[in-house]
Amino acid sequence: MMTKAIEPVRHAGSRGTAEIMAQGLGLFSIALGAAELLAPRKLARALDIEGQERLLQAYGLREIGTGIGLLMNDRRAPWMWARVAGDVLDLATLGAAMGSSRRREAVALAIGSVAMVTALDIACARALSQDSQHEERWYPDYSDRSGFMRPAEEMRGAAEFETPPEYRASLKTSEELPRTPNAANRTD
């Protein structure tokens, strides 16, 4: 069996998609970080974790740092994995707050939101990592595997098969269409 090598390519589709997502998450990270840095008391009150404002501000700085890292670097995968690590820290902190907070519903809502963002971060980080790994890849050449005895083009329409009535769904072929709209109503 022959093998071929793909030229090292930039996979514009998936790289573009993962990177657009990464940039979006970078902006989200900065916005969330700014909120934690600038309004820690409001957040602490909402979650009933007053006294932990400094911790929230530190988390805010972390969010802003990873957000800037995502936006400023071409190699975004490590920064995205850093976001995942931060998410784990956030979840651990919220999990600990669950036991002491009187606003458990708010904490549970926050945990759910962070879990969703974590899943998104992981998907994006994996996509970015895969893209960097798959820039060059060898693949087998299956160009001799038509499954037909004759050239594939000669097999077009060779089945001589009539669609069973219950599967008929097609528009008339363009050759069968009436030339004028009125002709469509003719019954002859």
Add this chain to the structure above:
Amino acid sequence: MKALCWEGKGDIQYEEVPDPRIEHERDAIVKVTSCAICGSDLHLYDGFVPGMKKGDVIGHEFMGEVVEVGRGNKKLKVGDRVVVPFTICCGECEQCRRGYFSVCETTNRNKELADKMFGHGTAGLFGYTHLTGGYAGGQAEYVRVPYADVAPVQVPGTLTDEQVLFLGDIFPTGWQAVVQCDIQPTDVVAIWGAGPVGQFCVRSAVLLGARKVIVIDRLPERLTMALAGGADVAINFEDEKVLARLNDLTNGKGPDKCIDAVGLEAHVTGSIDSMMDRAKQAVMLETDRPHVLREMFMACRPAGVVSVPGVYGGLLDKIPFGAVMNKGLTIRTGQTHVNRWADDLLRRIEEGQIDPSFVITHTVALADGPEMYETFRHKRDGCIKVVMKPDGHAHHTGNGHAKVRP
């Protein structure tokens, strides 16, 4: 006997299990000579289809020799060589008599469970969750075939296992997916996914006379194989925007017929919506990743047909149903009514119209099955289709890899 058993997500084991025995007079016991890993087995492997139990014998693509027959089975005799369709059907209920074998009303012995999941239960399937009857599967040395006087397809000794094995699932699945599109000579057909079913969709669309066949995937080896089988255009979705390219290829009209040969595990890195789906799957807000369905509904020409042989299992988000309704699309889905097509497809193989063995890339001993699940799952080593030999000998290796235990 030895068999491949599902022991949890990502865990298939080669194990000793009890030999099957005749339980009903219509049964037969088949000694498996060849079996295959199907793309839908990966949905079980990845834990996306509910209803599996640890120790379940997996697999639904298999063939072999009849070694025991129940007293009431007048169709088969010991020594017959048969391909066993993955759908178990009674041949007597209203659906079977209509030819809708995959929704047989009799053979799913866990129908109540399936009723809860799907509203109404469907046919029993081999090796495919307790929602479809919990029947032991065919990745084993021996299989009990219930209602064996109905579905098994007797095959002549002049054809190799590799030529006929896929009559039990992926060949008729690809064929039905295209037939239910009602192909016309002017049709442009777009096929998402160039895995095994996608490959048979391509060849079926060619045989049925589509004007242009477009295939969409990301793996060059799969796209190359599709082009070899008559696809006119290959779109690598990692390099191109699919909707834009489809519009370019159809003067902005969209493909007349669209086929989803991907199913619930669409590749995650291809689009933002598929990443969102993956995230939602992780926190159990969604069960399937329906990126291909979304794309097909947007791509398809108004009044066109969308055919879905790809397996879906549960709940799907953000489906552009407005596009479906306003464009007047026809959606056709379903597990394959294998026996509806198998005899005709066997004739086509015998006549040399097609040789399905082209799709086999790996032939291994059954004992190597767990390793091959990983290889197939991650599409390593150019893997497209794995055939396994319970006796440990690769009789025929296609043109691909052969790995045999002594």
